[in-house]
Amino acid sequence: MAEFIQALDPSKLVLLETGLSFLTSAFEAPVYNLPIFLFGLLSQESNEAVQSLRAFTFLAGGSIIYDIIWMARHDQHWFIRVLTIFIQILKIPTVLAFAAALRQRGGQFSGLSFSGNDIGGATVWSMPGGFTSGGREGYQSVEDPIATPTPKPALHTPATAPPPPPPNAPGAYQSV
Template identity: 55%
Template sequence: MDFVQNLDPSKLTLGLTVLSFIISPFAVPTYNLPIMLFGNVVAQSQESSDGQSLQLFAGLLGGSAIFDIIWMSKNEQNGFIRLLTIVLLIAKIPACIAFFLALRQRGGQFAGLGIRGGDLSGATVWDSMPGGFGGGGSNGYQNLDEERPTQFSRPAAPPSMPVPQQTAPAPAAPGTYQNV
């Protein structure tokens, strides 16, 4: 694990991008080069990004490693190109771990699970659901047994001014036009 922590994610991604570019004209998975190019851009702007793109790249990298295995089992390759594809697949594993560690160091969350370092308390998606499924802070919904708190009651409307009544217009002479 110390070996992976000492890896520089930007240099690792640059190496994977170069390897993906070298083997791209041959019979290899076509998604590797775009993913690596995206990762290279993410790795270069790692300090300024919000963590979501870093999380996305780490997930894409891990998922593409699984798809590489499926792709290699179904397709035939030249011996040397197959060796380079296997090297790329093996290099994806420490790269994925290095990006997850970099994400953890920056305080990021993993894969939309809402798990930040094992902390499962706090706001969840259920807190924002209609019907108050979250329990705390149910956004104005209440159980039938509860009394409604005063903080949600509406203040009384201020008294309004009486509206003056309009008088009916005088009847016009017979045979003339009237404006309404």
């Protein structure tokens, strides 16, 4: 059985199911199948996208149950029902093939645990604008005091002359 799953091509399976879902989307059929399989097409294209591959595998596996519920509650034309059942049957090897591809890419399904403040792995980004305790790359951190420039004395102004009024900002309110 493991050799059979390894021999399956996930890209061809998801492409076939995308086409069948597109054909049935014009009729009374589950509307969620086409977006799920379009997401599957995108997720299997990238070799580094382990997270999206895992998400698609969970979505496709969970939609098998939704298909059963959907078909019990809706009436379909016999041909569309046959296609919907065929799509549902194809989901099982698709989920297994994507799970095998996920394991080959180094992903796992047990990575859903929360340990401390680490949610799903190491942080690979930092807040822009230096909102960290150490500040970085020329940004001022929140804890540093604001540096204010020292005013320069004016040249050639008499000591008795009043200071000039501040310039009016454009669009500011003025009193009369």
